[in-house]
Amino acid sequence: MNLDFGRIIPNIPFILQGILLTLQFTALSTIFGFLWGTVLSLFKISNITPLTWFSNVYTSIFRGTPLLVQLSLIYYATPQLTGYNISPLEAGVFTFSLNSGAYISETIRGGILAVDRGQGEAAKSLGVPYSMMMWDVILPQAVKNILPALANESINLLKDSTLVSVIGVTDILRRSQIVAAEKFIYFEPILVAALIYYVIVMGLTTGAYALERKLQRSS
Amino acid sequence: MPSNENYNVAVKVNDLHKYFGELQVLKGISNEINKGEVVAIIGPSGSGKSTFLRCMNLLEVPTKGNIYVDGVDITQPKVDIMKIRQNIGMVFQHFHLFPHMTVLENVMYAPIKVKKLSKVEAKQQASALLARVGLESKAQVYPSRLSGGQKQRVAIARSLAMQPEIMLFDEPTSALDPEMVKEVLDVMKGLADSGMTMAIVTHEMGFAKEVADRILFLDEGKLAEDATPDDFFSNPQCDRAKQFLEKML
Ligand SMILES: Nc1ncnc2c1ncn2[C@@H]1O[C@H](COP(=O)(O)OP(=O)(O)OP(=O)(O)O)[C@@H](O)[C@H]1O
Ligand SMILES: [Mg+2]
Numbered sequence: 300m301n302l303d304f305g306r307i308i309p310n311i312p313f314i315l316q317g318i319l320l321t322l323q324f325t326a327l328s329t330i331f332g333f334l335w336g337t338v339l340s341l342f343k344i345s346n347i348t349p350l351t352w353f354s355n356v357y358t359s360i361f362r363g364t365p366l367l368v369q370l371s372l373i374y375y376a377t378p379q380l381t382g383y384n385i386s387p388l389e390a391g392v393f394t395f396s397l398n399s400g401a402y403i404s405e406t407i408r409g410g411i412l413a414v415d416r417g418q419g420e421a422a423k424s425l426g427v428p429y430s431m432m433m434w435d436v437i438l439p440q441a442v443k444n445i446l447p448a449l450a451n452e453s454i455n456l457l458k459d460s461t462l463v464s465v466i467g468v469t470d471i472l473r474r475s476q477i478v479a480a481e482k483f484i485y486f487e488p489i490l491v492a493a494l495i496y497y498v499i500v501m502g503l504t505t506g507a508y509a510l511e512r513k514l515q516r517s518s
Numbered sequence: 519m520p521s522n523e524n525y526n527v528a529v530k531v532n533d534l535h536k537y538f539g540e541l542q543v544l545k546g547i548s549n550e551i552n553k554g555e556v557v558a559i560i561g562p563s564g565s566g567k568s569t570f571l572r573c574m575n576l577l578e579v580p581t582k583g584n585i586y587v588d589g590v591d592i593t594q595p596k597v598d599i600m601k602i603r604q605n606i607g608m609v610f611q612h613f614h615l616f617p618h619m620t621v622l623e624n625v626m627y628a629p630i631k632v633k634k635l636s637k638v639e640a641k642q643q644a645s646a647l648l649a650r651v652g653l654e655s656k657a658q659v660y661p662s663r664l665s666g667g668q669k670q671r672v673a674i675a676r677s678l679a680m681q682p683e684i685m686l687f688d689e690p691t692s693a694l695d696p697e698m699v700k701e702v703l704d705v706m707k708g709l710a711d712s713g714m715t716m717a718i719v720t721h722e723m724g725f726a727k728e729v730a731d732r733i734l735f736l737d738e739g740k741l742a743e744d745a746t747p748d749d750f751f752s753n754p755q756c757d758r759a760k761q762f763l764e765k766m767l
Contacts, residue, residue, distance in 0.1 A: 423575075424575055424577065424608035424686075425627075426600045426602075426605075426632050427627075427628055427631060428600055428632075431631050431632075435627070436616055439618050
């Protein structure tokens with residue numbers, strides 16, 4: 300096979316422009332997924348049966364069906380059901396947040412249960428109400444414990460973000476496909492995309508690892 | 519809530535029962551703790567001392583019986599337990615300081631969040647309390663940097679910051695290295711001298727003898743003996759207390 304990167308060099312900036320979108324997409328999905336996952340995890344540990352039931356069923360559905368199916372459903376069904384003309388990017392962020400919320404809620408639940416029971420008892424004995432106890436005492440410790448897992452989830456989101464190219468979001472992968480179609484060469488643009496993803500993922504992994512080390516030292 | 523209880527009584531326990539599933543841990547305990555009184559709760563491991571103490575601020579929910587704090591029956595479903603707990607400090611064997619807050623923040627947290635004190639007021643109060651337990655120099659430090667004795671003194675200061683009328687201690691020195699026991703007991707002694715109502719689960723017999731006004735001896739979930747320290751240590755009535763003291767002393 301002859302690889303000729305020379306022909307796509309002029310197109311590389313075009314592909315690189317997708318980085319910002321991919322990163323934005325990942326960041327938004329991570330943040331919303333984390334917030335939604337926190338809510339779901341609080342439902343899961345609550346004594347309120349409908350809430351635990353809801354969050355368990357929810358998690359089961361989102362973990363039990365393919366992400367691409369969820370994405371397609373939300374992208375195509377939202378306009379029909381609500382009349383709102385959802386953009387591909389919005390549909391992507393929305394789906395990924397809902398999906399990652401399901402995964403993260405399990406992680407956070409584990410993190411909350413791993414916090415020493417005495418912490419909650421100390422807060423209660425001071426007369427601190429449940430919501431404040433959770434927010435100020437339990438969650439900060441839980442999140443600290445699961446930061447490595449959260450960083451991993453964020454890396455997974457980044458890799459999975461390529462799925463949105465299917466509904467036409469011009470991310471890194473989509474752009475490399477456009478170049479491929481224009482120039483009638485397929486391997487080179489995709490390899491460039493792969494390299495870009497690899498560099499970003501390695502960067503994030505290194506960052507997450509450094510963070511983990513730092514946290515270990517501080518506790 | 520008006521009450522017809524004796525205004526001198528801080529805590530009144532009436533026929534307290536507690537089950538954990540099938541396991542009956544407390545088998546009908548009745549007692550009264552007067553205001554300003556220091557009561558030491560002692561007994562063999564597993565006799566229900568911690569459970570008894572933890573029922574007094576509803577960290578454990580009694581299965582049967584009543585507990586009156588300042589005349590209010592806290593076992594009634596309609597009571598505001600958060601309000602009651604603000605009035606009852608608790609010190610744990612393992613301190614349970616908040617690890618992500620500095621010493622000062624640990625002491626300021628509940629007054630600010632629960633009592634809505636201003637930061638300035640809360641800080642003044644916290645500094646004074648830390649001085650009282652001899653730890654003003656550690657205000658900006660995180661708990662992980664403290665020794666066990668220092669942690670427990672901070673925990674006491676944290677409880678006192680809510681200005682409770684009653685303080686509960688569950689084996690406050692059992693997790694400490696021997697050389698740190700005294701610094702914590704000294705703080706507790708000071709507290710007792712200041713007139714605080716205290717219920718202390720402890721294995722420190724010397725301390726119980728010296729500081730307590732009364733000894734409650736629990737055995738297998740029953741209040742086996744209720745006596746002054748002098749009577750209890752020199753002339754225990756029940757066999758179980760005799761055996762227990764032989765082992766302890
Ligand atoms: N949350 C719980 N669930 C089930 N059983 C419990 C629970 N807490 C305590 N127990 C049981 O209740 C009994 C009394 O426990 P408790 O902690 O009150 O004893 P204790 O007198 O404080 O003992 P120690 O001196 O060892 O602290 C023990 O058999 C214990 O195993
Ligand atoms: Mg105990």
